[in-house]
Every structure is written in C-alpha cells, then in structure tokens.
Amino acid sequence: MNRILEKVIHQNGTIVDRILSEHTIGYVVSDNTANAVAETSFDNTSAQAILKHLHGLLVSTCQSVVRDIDPSNKLCFMRLGTRKFEYLVAPEEYFTITVVQ
C-alpha cells in the first residue's frame, strides 16, 4: 500500500508542492486499513497524535454525526480553525490527509 501511495504522491508532485509552498506547517497522510502513518513531514510524535486523535476519533465522530442527520449524506472535508493553526482533514476511502497551516 505504501508503494502505491508513493507512486501517487510522485505523480501529483506539482500539487503536493503547491500545497506545501505557502503557510503550510506540515502534513500527515495515514493509511486507513493499517491505521499507520504513511507519509508525513512532522516528527513521529506529532504525526502519531494527529493520527490517533484527529484521524481516528474526530473523523469517525464527524462521519457518524453526518450520517445520523441524513443517511445518504457523506463527509467530504473538515476544517478545524484555531487562533494559530488550521487543520484541514480530507478523509478518503483508503487514506486520510491532514494539512496544518
């Protein structure tokens, strides 16, 4: 799975560079099946914290909230804004991508 991800990131290199060029502090890409960090620019501790709490807990909670209100609806994107940072979370079928800016 990680090999496929590296291939995808390489193919979308320009998009990745654009995402990382301005105001971005870092990013985490996690594998949903293995529940592990697939790609990250943070150190391991920060990446694991984001993976465990943000991808694991908040995304599933938000998905269940959306499904409770309308079963045909689906969570596409999620943004958490604070004073200093903003977490942009994109849950996909196999990967979950988080950018901190």
Added chain:
Amino acid sequence: MQEAETDPKRTKSYVEEVFRKVQEKPGVEDILIMNHSGVPVKTSMDRQEGLQYACLYDNLREKCQAFLSKMEPAQNLTLLRVRTKYHEVLITPDAKITVLVVQNAKDTFLNIKG
C-alpha cells in the same frame, strides 16, 4: 464575536443581531444558535431537526475542543467547518453561545444537489 473573552455579554438582542446578520448572507439554508449548555435558543429549523443538529454537532464540537486542548501547545477552537456531499456546516463556538450555520457549499469539490 471572538472579542471580549472575559465574561462577554450575550443578551437576547445580541442573539437576534447575529441571527439577522447571518440570515442576510447568500446561500445560507439554516441557522441555529445554542447557549453554552447546548440548548437551542434561536433557530430557523423546525423543532425536531433543530434538536437533532444541536445534540449531534454540539457533541462533535466538544470532542474537537478536547482534541485541541490535548495538542501541544493547547489551542482553542474558533471555527469548525464540515463539508458534506450536499451542504456545508459551520460551527463558531463562543464563550457563551455557539452559532451553527448550514449553507450551500461554495467549493467545486462536488456538484451534487440533494
């Protein structure tokens, strides 16, 4: 709305003002304003739908705030934006009230109209 963090005054006229100003924005479908206990005080939804949104999204907001307080450094949630297939939900927590807005999504991620 994020000003005067020390015991801000959130009177009924303030809530009415917030409601009126948000209603003027284009693309807004529903508005829901809750107090700090999660009880809806003013809404444009019907009663049952408003209670459901208030209960579910307030629970999500609490979890987000708990998550952010665990990070280093600890942070306070100022805006939560949830993009779903059909619309977009914005939650703005304050010291005493929480404003929840359901609007048509402005991005081009999906063009599905429910």
